[in-house]
Amino acid sequence: MAGKITKRTVDGLASGKTVWDGELRGFGIRRQKDAVPVYVVYFRVGGGRKAPQRFLTIGKHGSPWTPDTARARAEVVLREAKIGNDPAKALEAARAVPTVSAMCDAYLLAVPTLVLPGKGRPKKARSIETDRSNIERHIKPLLGTKRANEVRKLDVERMQRDIAAGKTKMRAKTKPRGVANVTGGRGIAARVVAVLGGIYTWAVREGIVTENPGRGVTLFKGEKKERFLSGDELRRLGGAFDAAESDWNEWQKRCAMAIAAKKPQPPKAGENPIAIAALRLLVLTGARKMEILGLQWSWVDMERGVIRLPDSKTGAKTIPLGAPALKVLQSIPRIAKNPHVFVGDKEGAHMVGLPHIWERLKERAGLADVRIHDLRHSFASGAVMAGDSLFLVGKMLGHATTATTEKYAHIGYDPLHAAMDRHARRIDAALSGKMANILPIKKG
DSSP states (O other): OOSSOOHHHHHTOOTTOEEEOSSSTTEEEEOOTTOOOEEEEEEESSSSTTSOEEEEEEEESBTTBOHHHHHHHHHHHHHHHHTTOOHHHHHHHHHSSOBHHHHHHHHHHHGGGOOOTTTSSOOOHHHHHHHHHHIIIIIHHHHTTSBGGGOOHHHHHHHHHHHHTTTTOEEEEOSTTOEEEEOOOHHHHHHHHHHHHHHHHHHHHHTSOSOOTTTTOOOOOOOOOOOOOOHHHHHHHHHHHHHHHHHHHHHHHHHHHHHHTTOOOOOOOSOOHHHHHHHHHHHHHOOOHHHHHTOBGGGEETTTTEEEESOOTTSSEEEEOOHHHHHHHHTSOOOTTOOBSSBOSSTTOBOOOHHHHHHHHHHHTTOTTOOTTHHHHHHHHHHHHTTOOHHHHHHHHTOOOSSSOOOGGGSOHHHHHHHHHHHHHHHHHHHHTSOOOOOOOOOO
16 A cells, blocks of 8 residues: 555556555555556445445546545545445446436535536535435425436426425424425525536536436526615614613523522523624624634634635635624634634534524514525615625625636725725614714724
């Protein structure tokens, strides 16, 4: 067994030889009769010596297979095999004119290492899980038993109509205590068709089928759910934040008194101020929910007033912070051995359950139809109405305007900070029910 397989290993591989990787057990490369070297992976399905052995060919050396991409695929195969899945069987079934269900399983095995056209990176894990959900809850129930090469455009159009009509509607168990309400609708129907089209595009490239039946299908247009908060609604939301935080602090005092008097603790009241701080930061920055909940202190630069996310939905991202947002961050205590700004109940984890807290707070504010993501919409619309250019608003929100993520350095810090600070102060004033006193940022 040699060290880690590299390009030099491939170039020096003699005919008839096989070299196994010294770091990833089961991953290797072999060359037969002066042919192009082929990446392979050996594994057992499940655990123990009696587990069945499998030998899977990943692909020939050359685009898209390099030592790094082949190793990444081998890691996926070995991970699946360890939990009892048989990647070799899935791929074998897929190559033998599979059912739509088998083709989808093979796609899910391959997708973690597939580079997205125009983006230069694979799909993110959350996107893959969304694909998996759409496959299991919509595609398989409606088309899973059909042979992949027998599906026609008419079948895909019928699937879209059935999903929109709620034919796949159900309650699905997710976690030990979790339940997902699977609904229909035109929007989800169009997204599922797009997912199926992407799977067929991959299948055509792999030689599993010759045609993509999703090509040319007219997608339904979903109902637009954009909702913007008015100044009065922001004031009500700010009042709900303040009242819930006050109730929480009062409840904490009563709990302390009850403990001291050895009496039962009073019923919980209000909301955790840390959760409210997370919601305030969402309102004041227009950031996405997981960008804030997953935020780590090492990504926050208080001196320069920015958050530098190493990754986001659109890649690495810089979020400039206005004075009110900085004030929120300064109010949050740092917890030892937890890198996150908004800590959860588990050691080292970030907060979870914010949507449930939001549901209670928005009811308190009389904003029953407002989603957490609408806070981002409100930030954007408010900035545009305040006179900020679409370019500046896009920079504040981290929108990608080209195939690759546009870097924050493309715009000077002063105008971007001025716009962010001005808008954050306006929102902060609305939350407090006060008039905003806008002051320019001083250079230096």
